[in-house]
Structure formats: structure tokens, C-alpha cells
Amino acid sequence: MQVMIIGAAGMIGKKLARKILSDRSIGTRSVSRLTLVDIVAPQVDTFSEVEQVCVTADLSTDGAAKRLIASRPDVIFHLAAIVSSDAEADFEKGYLINLDGTRSLLEAIRLQSDTEPYCPKVVFTSSLAVFGVPLPDEIPDDFVLAPLSCYGTQKAIGELLLSDYSRRGFLDGIALRLPTICVRPGKPNKAASGFYSSIIREPLIGQEAILPVPRELRHWFASPRSAVGALLHAATIDLAPLGARRSLNLPGVSASVGEQIEALRRIAGTRATDLIKEVPDPAILRIVSSWPRAFSAERAKNLGFRAEESMDEIIQAHIADELGGTLN
Amino acid sequence: MQVMIIGAAGMIGKKLARKILSDRSIGTRSVSRLTLVDIVAPQVDTFSEVEQVCVTADLSTDGAAKRLIASRPDVIFHLAAIVSSDAEADFEKGYLINLDGTRSLLEAIRLQSDTEPYCPKVVFTSSLAVFGVPLPDEIPDDFVLAPLSCYGTQKAIGELLLSDYSRRGFLDGIALRLPTICVRPGKPNKAASGFYSSIIREPLIGQEAILPVPRELRHWFASPRSAVGALLHAATIDLAPLGARRSLNLPGVSASVGEQIEALRRIAGTRATDLIKEVPDPAILRIVSSWPRAFSAERAKNLGFRAEESMDEIIQAHIADELGGTLN
Numbered sequence: 001m002q003v004m005i006i007g008a009a010g011m012i013g014k015k016l017a018r019k020i021l022s023d024r025s026i027g028t029r030s031v032s033r034l035t036l037v038d039i040v041a042p043q044v045d046t047f048s049e050v051e052q053v054c055v056t057a058d059l060s061t062d063g064a065a066k067r068l069i070a071s072r073p074d075v076i077f078h079l080a081a082i083v084s085s086d087a088e089a090d091f092e093k094g095y096l097i098n099l100d101g102t103r104s105l106l107e108a109i110r111l112q113s114d115t116e117p118y119c120p121k122v123v124f125t126s127s128l129a130v131f132g133v134p135l136p137d138e139i140p141d142d143f144v145l146a147p148l149s150c151y152g153t154q155k156a157i158g159e160l161l162l163s164d165y166s167r168r169g170f171l172d173g174i175a176l177r178l179p180t181i182c183v184r185p186g187k188p189n190k191a192a193s194g195f196y197s198s199i200i201r202e203p204l205i206g207q208e209a210i211l212p213v214p215r216e217l218r219h220w221f222a223s224p225r226s227a228v229g230a231l232l233h234a235a236t237i238d239l240a241p242l243g244a245r246r247s248l249n250l251p252g253v254s255a256s257v258g259e260q261i262e263a264l265r266r267i268a269g270t271r272a273t274d275l276i277k278e279v280p281d282p283a284i285l286r287i288v289s290s291w292p293r294a295f296s297a298e299r300a301k302n303l304g305f306r307a308e309e310s311m312d313e314i315i316q317a318h319i320a321d322e323l324g325g326t327l328n
Numbered sequence: 329m330q331v332m333i334i335g336a337a338g339m340i341g342k343k344l345a346r347k348i349l350s351d352r353s354i355g356t357r358s359v360s361r362l363t364l365v366d367i368v369a370p371q372v373d374t375f376s377e378v379e380q381v382c383v384t385a386d387l388s389t390d391g392a393a394k395r396l397i398a399s400r401p402d403v404i405f406h407l408a409a410i411v412s413s414d415a416e417a418d419f420e421k422g423y424l425i426n427l428d429g430t431r432s433l434l435e436a437i438r439l440q441s442d443t444e445p446y447c448p449k450v451v452f453t454s455s456l457a458v459f460g461v462p463l464p465d466e467i468p469d470d471f472v473l474a475p476l477s478c479y480g481t482q483k484a485i486g487e488l489l490l491s492d493y494s495r496r497g498f499l500d501g502i503a504l505r506l507p508t509i510c511v512r513p514g515k516p517n518k519a520a521s522g523f524y525s526s527i528i529r530e531p532l533i534g535q536e537a538i539l540p541v542p543r544e545l546r547h548w549f550a551s552p553r554s555a556v557g558a559l560l561h562a563a564t565i566d567l568a569p570l571g572a573r574r575s576l577n578l579p580g581v582s583a584s585v586g587e588q589i590e591a592l593r594r595i596a597g598t599r600a601t602d603l604i605k606e607v608p609d610p611a612i613l614r615i616v617s618s619w620p621r622a623f624s625a626e627r628a629k630n631l632g633f634r635a636e637e638s639m640d641e642i643i644q645a646h647i648a649d650e651l652g653g654t655l656n
Contacts, residue, residue, distance in 0.1 A: 091438075091496065110419075132572060144470040145488070146573050153492040157485050160473070164481040168419065244460060245474050 001026070002033045002071065002234075006059065006105070007079030009038035011184065012125070015228045017079060021048035026075065027236030037068060042283030059101035065108035072112065075235045078105060078124045084151035085191065091150060106161055110170040119171055123234045124160065126175040126247060128220065128292050130156040138294045141249055148290065150184035155279065163246040166239075174234045174242065179222040179252030179307065180291075182260075182320035192287040196221070199257070200264055200315055203272035204327060215258035218293040220251040222307040223317040230305050238304055251307040253314060254294035263311035267319075268327055329357045330399065331563075334387065334433070335407030337366035339512065340453070343556050344405060348519030349376035354403065355564030365396060366408065372443040387429035393436035400440065403563045406433060406452045412479035413519065419478060426482035434489055438498040447499055450490065451562045454503040454575060456548065457618050458484040466622045469577055476618065491574040494567070502562045503571065507550040507620075507635065510588075511646035524549070526583070528592055528643055531600035532655060539611030543586035546621040550580040550635040551645040560634050565631055579635040579641060582622035591639035593646075596655055 003020060006014045013036075020034055021044060033051040037041035039058045057064045059080060080101060081087075087094030102124070113116045129152030130145050141147060147153045162173040184197040188209075195212055196219060202209035222230075230250050239246070255263070265273045297305070308314045319325060331348060341364075348354060348362055361379040364370035367386045385392045387408060407430060409415075415422030430452070431639045438447045439577070454541060457475050457480030475481045490501040512525040516537075523540055524547060530537035550558075558578050583591070593601045624631070636642045646655060 142472040146471050147488070148495065148572050150492055153488050156488050159483050160475070160484050164475070164478055167476065244476050
């Protein structure tokens, strides 16, 4: 089986590539070739018997999607997007990359069947940003699409296109609305959601972290490991039970900031939690207070999607995957 | 005030134009110029003091939207679309006209403010086809978008774009999900929904009509007069209360086919209803049985949108507007 990851230079894309290269299969099907695509050259640092092809390409440029799809991959992970704040700051670029790029990919797949039948599985990463306030405490599976950002609008449109192309038999698509990834590895960043990872990640290595919001604030999380697991699970299951509704809210952990900190204390003690400094930031609070607090995710659970059961598990996953399994 | 109707050669477009030309105003604002746009030359048969400009243009062709918007209309009614069956039969044409055409219009409006501020009101006709089974008996205002046709997908995407462009202040948009228009004037057509009008319209003028579905089948209706009224009402009201959710389910009449026929009998007697011949058509039944049966339409009602209260009123509107007010 040939697999392609578009957006392979991102955090999830890299982890997904490493996992496929290490397993040399997805589910029961072995992977013969993995094509890694991104606008910057994707790099892979794992030795593997799987043939690796790295391609630098921008889906939104003329002919790029067609050239990529000419190799007729069996499974395509489409993770490429510019992030929420960039899509809001540069209106045209956001629509170009996040809408036109996705549509070009779907069109290239549709047109590829002009020569001989072709219907790949397409796993698309969507976002909680397709939802907008007012939100219930727990969002049901069939909640209304009402994005409050360009990014959320572009992802919602991508979902609708993916469902329509699937309904018409041009591809076999699934859109996964990933929870906020926590603990995100790497350095602190300027994303409004950055503190959700920072308040765990930095104290675990003895560094200070800033908490800009009240401890009551609740949000929806899964580990990078769960996100990769969900992408791979989506690539293995029969999607027919989804019918024409190809978008799924994924399971996750609903936790308040206070519960995150309590979990950190249970695992790493007050030595860690004492490193969290409360510095209220009304701008960040305004953004994140409109975000979802929990999902039922029944459809996804019924299809076998799983995430961590608690914030403790999420922190343990971070320690295992990023810190070599132990705390200093 | 300058007004533009895109899709002015269609049934609703023509009626809307006539009403504006006859009233010479929309709400309290007088109309100085009415621009009628369609892919075939729109015609207007009403004498009016309003300046009339007729333009033959296809929004999906390069530069067409920009040329139209250069006149900076204050209110734009965007009714242009290819119909559901055509959008399904010709996938590329459907996306070109119904998605790219709409997006070109929104982009032309956005870019028009490069020279000086411009934020027109845009009234977009969306469709019940944005919803798909399973449907509740009464669809609430914030029901999930899950179209089961290319047309429904394209309309849902148009709604999302309109909301995002409104949120960003590029225009002041509203999308109206019109009920099925009944009684549609003119000749019988091949649309799956055609019989809903035929079984009223033909018997009222002494002609036979075919009923291809069981009398229990229920659907959601409004007269052409109500549809035009809703478009004009949308152009007059303050849209700020809609926030970022710019799409509205409009009020209508929920009636079974049996109730339609009973209303016809009350108004025109068994002489009319005896002209309805039951000829079951499983293909038509399969299509229309997945359509909505009723809507709560609370948001629209709260904003002052009104439709008929009964099928009797809908039939009386047809007799008044199309048959000179009396039955022979």
C-alpha cells in the first residue's frame, strides 16, 4: 500500500510518519511507500524498510495537486493548513491555502479516475473551530456548524466538500475534528492555546510557565499519541457506516485548568505546580473562553476511536514519548 | 438607493423586480436604480420611474463579478444558481456556477472596498437542501448542515462564506433558506418537486394533474408572494442580531399532500380535486421522502419574517396573483 502525508513537516505529520515507518504497516496492510509532502522539505529521522519519498509542494499552486496524485496513493493524510491566527491575519492566504489547497487536492483525486478507477481513502484533519458560541456544556455529534473564524470556516467547507466527494464516490473520506493537542512538545509558542501545554510541559522540566486564565476554564484535550492513533485508526476502518456525514468529533479529556494542574501535582508534586505563575491576560481569555468544553463523541467511540481517559494519562503519555519515560 | 438582482430572469427574480419597480422603494428607502443581471437577458414588463439596467453576465467568468460590483449597489439580491438536478448531473458546472460564482461575487465586494469603504447588504437565497436525513419532525433553527446533494453542499458553503465575510465586515449578509415554493406559476416541469404545485395549479384551471406520491407525505411550503416578501424584509432589517450565524430557516406551512388536496377541495370543490390522478412514481418518492417536513423558524419569526398560515392562504395567493383573483 502507498501512503501520502500532506503536511508532513508539522508536529503531528512528523509523528504520524515515524509511526508508519516504524510499524511498516497501517492496520493489517503493509506500507511499501510513504510520500511526505510539505511546503518546506519534510525530514524523517527513522530508519525503515519502507521506501520514503519527500516532496516540497504547495497544494494551492497550479498543477501541484495533480502531480502529487499522479502516483495514486492508496491512503492520503491531508494535514496541511495554515493556523487559525495566520488565517485570520491574512484573509487571502487563509482561503488560498486552507480552502483552495484542499479543493485542489480533492479535484486532483476526482480527475485521476479519468484514466482508470481510483478512489483513495482521504483522512482530513478538521478542527473544533467549526463550532461557535453559544455552545452547550457537552457538544453532541450533530451540532450546527457555526465557525467564528476564517480558519473554522475553511475547515467547515473542507468537511462539506469531503462529504460530497465521498457521497459521489470520488474518494472515501473522513474528517477528524481533533481535540486540542496536549501536551504539545517543543518550545512555548504564541498561539492562544499555548498555555494549555505550557503549564504542563515547562514545569515538568523545571521551568516556569505562565497561566493567563482562571482555573475554572474548561477545554477538550488529547495527547499527540492519541491524535496519531486516531489518524491511523481512520485509515483502517470501513467508512461506510458514516454515510454522507463524514465528519467526526473525536473523543478526548474534558478538563479545567485547575484539573490539569491537580493532575500535574499528582504526577510531579508541588515542585512542578509551584512553577506556574498566574498572569491574567484578558486578550487570551477572550479567545479561549468561547472554545468547546466537552464533546459526547459517541459516533467516534462507536467506530473504535479512543483517547486518554484522564489528564493524568495525557501527562504520562508526554513523559513517556518526550521525556524518555522518567522525570528528573 | 441602488439595488441589484443577480438571477433576475428566474421566477422569483422577476417577481422581486416587479415588486421593487412597482413600490419604487424597499422599506422606507426609495430605489433610484435597479440592475437586473442574469445569464440570459432579464426582461421587465413594468413601467416605473426607477432607472432599470439589464446586464447579461455569468458570475463564474473572469472579471464578471468585478464589473457588476463596480457600480457599488447598496443592496444585492443573489438568487443565481443552477438547480439541484443540474448540479448533480454536471458536477463541474454545479461547483462552477453555485460555488465559484457566489465566491466571485463575495470577493468582488470585498475588493471593491480597496478604493473607498463599501459594505453592501447581500441577500442570498439558500435552500432546505443544506439539511439531510435523519431529520426530526420539526427542524430547529440550529440544525446540523448535512447536505445530500451537490446543490445542498454548494448552498451550505455559500452560507458559510457569507457568514465569514459578514463577520469580517466585508458585507452585511443574510442567507434565506426558502421553503418549497407553492404554487409555482407556469407549466408543469420535470423537477422532483413539481407535483407539489401541479396538483393545485392544473386542477384550478380545469386540467389534470399527476400525483406520484402517497397523501401522507408532508413538506414545507410558502407562496411566491411570501418568498418575495422575505427577500425584501431581509433587505430592510438590521442584521446585527444575527451575529455570525447569518443563515435563517424561513417560516412556512407544513402540509401533507392530503392536506394540500383538502385545501384545494375547500376552495375549488371536488370538480378540481377529481382532476388529480394518482400515478405512483417510486423514483420521485425516493427523492422527496428525504425532504424536511417542518421547521420551527423561531429566529426568523422573531425578526419579523412571515409566511402564509395555511395551505388555503397559499392557494388564495395563487388565485389572486396568477389567476386574476377569481376561478372560472
